[in-house]
Amino acid sequence: MVKCKYCLEEIRGEVPRKCSYCHNYICGDHRLPESHDCKGLEKYSKQEKKSFKKTIGTLASNHIKVNDRGYEDIVDINRKKKKNKHKISKKHKSQKTKNEDYFYKYIPPKKHKNDKKFEENEKSEVIEKKDTKKKLWIIWLIIILILMVCIFGIFQPIIKSESTEISILKESIRYENETLITEEKFDFFNLTRDKELLNYKEILVYGRLGLLKEKNSDLYITYVLDDSNRKIELKNVKKNVYQFFIKDSITEDIYEVSGVFKKGLDSVMIDIEDIELYERKITKKIIQKEIIEEFEEIQTIEGKMISPSDFLINEIKKEFFNSCDDGSEHNSCSLTKPLYCKNGNLRENPTQCGCPENKRVYENTCIPIIKCDDGTLAPECSKIKKMQCYNGEWKFNSKCGCPEGYAIKDRSCSKICEDKTFYGECSKEKPLFCDEGILIEKSSLCKCPIGTLQDGEKCVDKYQIQPKEIELKFSFQGRNKIIKYIVYKGLNDYLSGLDRSISYYDYESPPSIKDFALKKLDNTKQRKYLLPLVEEIKKISDKKDDQAKIAISIVQHIPYDWEGFKSNDLTGRYPYEVLYDKKGVCGEKSKLTAFLLRELGFGISLINFDLESHEAVGLKCPIDKGYKGTEYCFVEVTRPTTINHVPTTYVGVGELKSTPKIVVISDGYTYGSI
The missing domain is CATH 1.20.5 (Single alpha-helices involved in coiled-coils or other helix-helix interfaces)
Structure with a gap:
């Protein structure tokens, strides 16, 4: 028995057949080349297919089905070989109906030599x-x-095209100066957000003043408002500044408000120290604005001698391919530079099509090639002179900037001073005036800033009026020395007029000793005029401990205020007042010492004896040297003594026996020379 090479089953009920490509015996189910992975499958090309049709013969195997490859080819061959092309007999029809899916048995014909x-x-x-x-x-x-x-060729050997007027879209660019004005903005958002950090701190705010009625009440409250109408309540407004407020209204002017910031449960307020008129700063910036304008220009293109074929081709292009009047194809450059054809219209496009001879591309247009003496092409700016080449000559142009020492003014370059103020004009920093390149003070013409007073041609701070020179004595390295220092009556009068009290709400804790001390130590205007004294102390010695000794010695050599002590007329003066009057009681001199030591960077506290009504200064030092187990050395400021020396007798008190309160003012350096 013969077995199928592919499925290895015996071939029964039919004649064994060999594949004409791989020459293996194959059963009826796997007769086709693709059904038994035939090695000769690739050879079944168009040429083989034709031979295959011929080999099949008139009849096919009854195993061939309708869906098999080659079925249609077999049917075509059978039909062609019927010479008479008569209809199939009824007998054949009935036989075909019985076996719809099968054809006749395959009998391969004999091969012929031809x-x-x-x-x-x-x-x-x-x-x-x-x-x-x-x-x-x-x-x-x-x-x-x-x-x-x-x-x-017979009727018109050469055709001359007609002159054509074409519309060209062009662009022109011009520059205009535009002034941008920016006003200074005032916003209290950060104050209300950081109220915990700012509580009992001295601050400076700017805004409009308002005297407005409280809701559901006839009580009027003073406020300062920012540009978004956020309000901060003002407390302890003095009579001399109350005039700035307008009842049931908000001022148009801006004011500078200084004082101590305080927070409430649902609001914040400022304990007023001073209110002054303020000029809102305005910033002006000039920019150049580019304006592009489109316009239409009519150009005439002269007729050219062209061949009939070219003429015909151009007409066809215009009609069917959106070409332009001069024959240029759509989306292509014309022979006439710099024209470009698009959708049947010609427009200038120098960037893509270039320029005619003796012209160049500049800002997407064609301009004549003109040069200045250094080779700069018009109308560009010279890199050396910072000027513009205009028709072969140099001229100032704001676009190019100006040479050093000049600035743009009225579209030309003018001379300026070092702060960029033009010659013959007032500087932004009043009362400075630009006089032939030199800044001089000229308050008669340029006026004075807000908060200053005119003194001849100068402007002085209103707190700097009536200056006087004082001598401050101190001991250093076994020698007595002095520092000459300028103090001002204007600032002294301002500080003496400030309220010493601190306001608070019923639901708040009463102000502490520290709050009252910081009120006198944190005044910004006082700090401005006391810092020069701190700098003078630093000039004497670079060592921190020596600087502390000098500061303490200066205050110790200021006389004690016996008149104030005897009359008991003590208002708690500011440190600057002690310096100006060159006298003070223990509490006043202690705060002056604390201010100087804090600005020098040391850790400071106030040692307060309530029972004896005395106050001294605590200077941070090693804890084993500290006063009564504290980390602060005792500093007596009413008389010249050494650090950590505690006198045994005080006038009217005797010895200090009570336990003091340590009021920490600041942290910082530790004094080590003890």
């Missing part, structure tokens, strides 16, 4: 027929072209 010659002849006949058709088409095209050329 098969190959027949195939080659058939191929050559097909190729000859195709070549003949191509030749006929080519001949007809040549004849048509010859006829067209002859017709145009």
Whole structure:
């Protein structure tokens, strides 16, 4: 028995067949090359297919199904071989109806010797027929072209195109100066957000003043408002500044408000120290604005001598391909530079199409090539002179900037002073005036800033009026020395007029000793005029401990205020007042010492004896040297003594026996020379 090479089953009930490609015995189910992984499957090409059709013969195997490859080819071959092409007999129809999915048994015909010659002849006949058709088409095209050329050549050998007016879209660019004005903005958002950090701190705010009635009440409350109408309540407003407020209204002017910031449960307030008129700063910036304008220009293109074929081609392009009047194709450059054809319209496009001879591209337009003496092309700016080349000559132009020592003014370059103020004009920093390149004070013309007073041609701070020189004595390295220092009556009068009290709400804790101390130590205006004394102390010695000794010695040498002590008329003066009057009681001198030591960077506290009504200064030092187990050394400021020396007798008190309160003012350096 013969077995199928693919499925290895015995071939029963049918004649064993060999595959014509791989020459293996195959059963009916795997008869096709693709069904048994035939090695010769690739050989089944168009040429093999034709041979395959011939080999099949008139009848096919009854195993071939309708969906098999080659089914239709077999049917075509059978039909062609029926010479009479008569209808299939009823007998054959009934037989076909019984077996719809099968054809007749496959009987391969015998091969003939002339098969190959027949195939080659058939191929050559097909190729000859195709070549003949191509030749006929080519001949007809040549004849048509010859006829067209002859017709145009006889009647018009050369055609001159008409002159054409074309519309060209152009752009022009011009520059205009635009002034941007920016006003200084005032916003209290950060104050209300950081109220915990700012509580009992001295601050400076700017805003409009308002005297407004409280809701559901006839009580009027003073406020300062920012640009968003956020309000901060003002407390302890003095009579001399109450005039700034307008009842049931908000001022248009801006004011500078200084005082101590305090927070409430749902609001914040400022304990007023001073209110002054303030001028809102305005910033002006000039920018150049580019303006692009489109306009239409009519140009005439002269007629050209063109061949009939070119004329015909141009007309066809215009009609069917959106070409332009001069024959330029759509989306292409014209022969006339810098024109560009798009959608049947010509417009200038120098960037893509270039420029005519002796012209160049500049800002997407064609301009003549003109140079200045250093080779700069017009109208560009010179890199050396920072000027513009204009028609071969130099001129100032704001676009190019100006040479050093000049600035743009009225579209030209003018001389300026070092702060960029123009000659003969007032500086932004009043009362400075630019006089031939030199800044001089000229308050008669330039006026004075808000908060200052005119003194001749100068402006002085209103707190700097009536200056006087004082001598501050101190001991250093076994020698007595002095520092000459300028103090001002204006600032002294301002500080003496400040309220010493601190306001608070019923739901708040009462102010502490520290709050009252910081009120006198944190005044910003006082700090401005006391810092020069701190700098003088630093100049004497670079060592921190020596600086502390000098500061303490200066205050110790200031006389004690016996008159104030005897009259008991003590208002708790500010440190600057002690310096100006050159006298003070223990608490006042202690705060002056604390201010100087804090600015020098040391850790400071106030040592307060309530029972004895005395106050001294605590200077941070090693804990084993500290006063009564604290980390602060005792500093007596009412008389010249050494650090950590505690006198045994005080006038009217005797010895200090009570336990003091340590009021920490600041942290900082530790004094080590003890």
